Amino acid sequence: MLFNSLEFFAFFAAVWAGYLGLGLLGRSAGMRGQNALLLLASYLFYGAWDWRFLGLIAASTLIDFSVARRIGASDDPKLRKRLLTVSVVANLGFLCFFKYMGFFADSLADLFGLVGLELPAMAWEIVLPVGISFYTFQTMSYTFDVYRRRMEPSSSLFNFALYVAFFPQLVAGPIERALRLLPQIERPRKVTWEGVGSGAWLVLSGTFKKVVVADNLSLVVVEVFNSETLPTGWEILVGCYCFAWKIYGDFSGYSDVARGIARMMGFELMLNFNLPHLSTSPADFWRRWHISLSTWLRDYLFIPLGGTRGTSLQVYRNLFVTLLLAGLWHGASWNKVLWGFFIAILVVTHRAVLPKLEKVVPATLVGRSFWWTARVVFTFHLFCVSWVIFVPTTFGYSLELFAVLGDPWEVGRSLGWIVPYCVLVIPVLIMHAFQVRSDDLECVLRWPLPLRALTYAATFFAIVLLGEDFGQPFFYFQF
Amino acid sequence: MVTEHDKPTAAASRPEFLDAQIVDEGRPVGGDGPLWRRLPWGGALALALVLVVEGLVLAPAAPFGPWDEFLVRLGDSHPLERGLTLDRLVLDRAAVDGAPGASRRPRVTLVGTSRTDAAFQPELLADEFQPPIDFYEMAHARVFPHELRSMLPEVLSTRPDLLVSVLSELEFFMPLKVVPKARGPSWSALIDFADRVGWRFLLSSRERRELLLRSAAVCLSPTYRYRSVLDKTVFGVWRRFPMGQDGSLVTRVVTWPPLIADGQPLALSPERLTELRTRLDEFYVGKARNVAVQYDQIRSLRNGEHAAIKMAMLEEVFAQVRAAGAEVLVLYGLIQPLAEPLYDRAAGQQVFDAWIERVAADPGIHYLPFEAVGEFGPNDFRDLTHVNKQGALKYTVAIMDKAARLLTPAWHEALEERIKRDG
DSSP, X not given: OOTTSHHHHHHHHXXXXXXXXXXXXXXXXXXXXXXXXXXXXHHHHHHTTOGGGHHHHHHHHHHHHHHHHHHHHOOOHHHHHHHHHHHHHHHHHHHIIIIIHHHXXXXXXXXXXXXXXXXXXXXXXXXXOTTHHHHHHHHHHHHHHHHTTXXXXXXXXXXXXHHHHOHHHHTTOOOOOHHHHHHHHHSOOOXXXXXXXXXXXXXXXXXXXXXXXIHHHHHHHHHHHSOSSOOOHHHHHHHHHHHHXXXXXXXXXXXXXXXXXXXXXXXXXXXXXXXXXXXXXXXXHXXXXXXXXXXXXXXXXXXXXXXXXXXXXXXXXXXHHHHHHHHHHTOSSHHHHHHHHHHHHHHHHHHHHHHHHTTOOOSSXXXXXXXXXXXXXXXXXXHHHHHHHHSSSSHHHHHHHHHHHHSOOOOTTHHHHHHHHHHHHHHHHHHHHHHHHHTOTTGGGGSOHHHHHHHHHHHHHHHHHHSOOTTOOOTTTTO | OOOSSOOOOOOOOOOSTTOOOOOOOOOOOOOOSOHXXXXXXXXXXXXXXXXXXXXXXXXXXXXOHHHHHHHHHHTTSOHHHHHHHHHHHHHHHHHHHTSTTSOOOOEEEEEESHXXXXXXXGGGSOGGGSOSOEEEEEEOTTOOHHHHHHHHHHHHHTOOSEEEEEEOHHHHHSOBOOOSSOSSOOHHHHHHHHHHHOHHHHHSSHHHHHHHHHHHHHHHOHHHHTHHHHHHHTSHHHHSOOOSTTSOOOOOOOOOOOSBOOSEEOBOOOTTHHHHHHHXXXXXXXXXXXHHHHHHHHHTOEESHHHHHHHHHHHHHHHHHHHTTOEEEEEEOOOOGGGGGGBOHHHHHHHXXXXXXXXXXXXXXXXXXXXXXXXXXXXXXXXXXXXXXXXXXXXXXXXXXXXXXXXXXXXXXXXXXXHHHHO
């Protein structure tokens, strides 16, 4: 069940009505009833995609609940470490099997093929359970935090199961930490008018980003990256622009809808995107893009590897490993791994030249504005180059696209794409400008009443009139 | 209104790589101040704005400005969108004709599929033979009997004295489809349709659930209903990216499966099917594609439960039209005689005749069999199911004659006298 479907609209309306009704039962009883409803709804939501994988999420829940309880009850460091290993192996095992088995098998066969050996052909028809990349990371973060004694293990399997399966963020994030979400589950929530209003705006604006911006731009993206004929140089450039905003609209739109839905029920999920296309460097991009994943990787991979401690080479090694795995997380293909490698090069290079960059401080406001704009545009284009690696399904096609970029560029159809691209992206940039100016991502909520109402109504009509047919899946839906 | 929870910021100043601050742990959101200040006034005002705009979409727009413009921009190639736009113009005209102070003439509203649209062409008849009646044509492609149920509020808003439709078993026995850009925001029609088809059936597959929910979206938002018109006329300039190699626009067609097509197929297997098909193609040289489509349509006919559903929904339309004080006229819609061997017409017509005989027991519902309309031959049809100008003249005369008899009997008598006198 996709967020941008009328089916989900009907589902959430029913769940929300029940949730509000149960809230009238009183603080404690109401909370228990609401949690029960949310757990049932979450499993229904997940099962609507494929009921067979309910067992998988239940198994992951049971394993990590049990392991964390035993870790919490033990003071033996070796036992605690063994138990943590069980959790990691189990979760990564699920992830590797469902997401990467085919990729590993094919890569192994290709490797053996290089030396002239032929492995028996194995046809892997493994269905990727929706959201597995998200909820396995979420449950692992819980056991890590219990192991590190940052929190006590949950005493309620029920509440923990809801933490794992909470439907607003189950299938495409944000990857919530137990430290943030479990306390909200375990205490009564207050649904307020402000929460409902601001949550509804998040849902509306997130849906706009998805069905108006992302789904319309995807028409161009398909023409450039999925076409049987090679695009021209300018077409690739415009295609990259479109993909940059398409993936932003898709993913941040989904995150906003998830946050909005959760807020309408009194939950606060973490911010996942912070105007990433206004990043001034590759490092800045990773502080703004998919924040829940980047912070997860920082806390549970980068820092345990050593983080920024040690020699420069060690730091670079840590960065490379982290970003390679970040690439692999995005998909079971060499394109994604190479994309992670490319991003790592960008980040490491930026880190190396940072001391020199920090010396550039223009004296005037115009100069500072120009310098900021130049960095934003440059960073945006660096990531556009990375999309040429990321988007195609094969690296061979990426290489062909790079070859086209190396030849003289032809205009092709790109001129016809510029106008719709601008019409779709400019409103987003205008909104970004307001957000930066007011230093408030939800600045619309504080606008004067008439302007606010006009914005809400205009967004609604944009969705109704310009939204692509409901039902286009989110880019990250099956991750 | 400032909320209690931390204001997410867009600040760019951050420490090292991957060192983003995790947002504070969630805490209950609440606000200070009196309740009336905390209510979502912005949302309420936005909702009011939305309702006003949606109401304007449905309201008559004298003097026909925007919908006329849309019709011109649509051209000839978008039957569904043209139908929606022409309906708006008809409703606008009906509103103007019915304005206070305007002289009130009898009104006839025509509904049905493109066969009704093709059959009624008043411009073929000289003015002196046209009765003083206002005719409003709301018949368009794909407006099958069950869809009339959705259009009913709009049809009744023209305040007809007589409702006319050209029908046969063809309209009932074709597979039942609910086009998502359905006509008319009518909750009662949607519920009626779902009741008759069966809720379990409609909820049993993703496609059917989507159809049901899309139809509900049309009921909720008239603007959504007209998005295809607006897309092709207002937004089409920039929204449809030119994607073809030759720069041509690509229209993405969303095809939805037929909901029901059960029962016995009516298509027979004539011994010389190939020869018959060749003969049809030769007869319609230059329109082979249309013939092929209609050939398949005729051979898709089935006498199943879907036909009974369509008949029942059309009866509901007739009942409500009668309750509004209007009468109904049904004319039998012939198909190209050369194509009749393609299906068991006798069996089909038998079912239709039984139905119309029962329905026409109401003295306010009139039926004209094809024999009463005129004699038709192969040269009266432009394709397998639609009459050409020659055939349309016969239907138009029959419709106007009957309408005049019922609504302007004095004028009709005077015309008959004049015709007798002039020979």
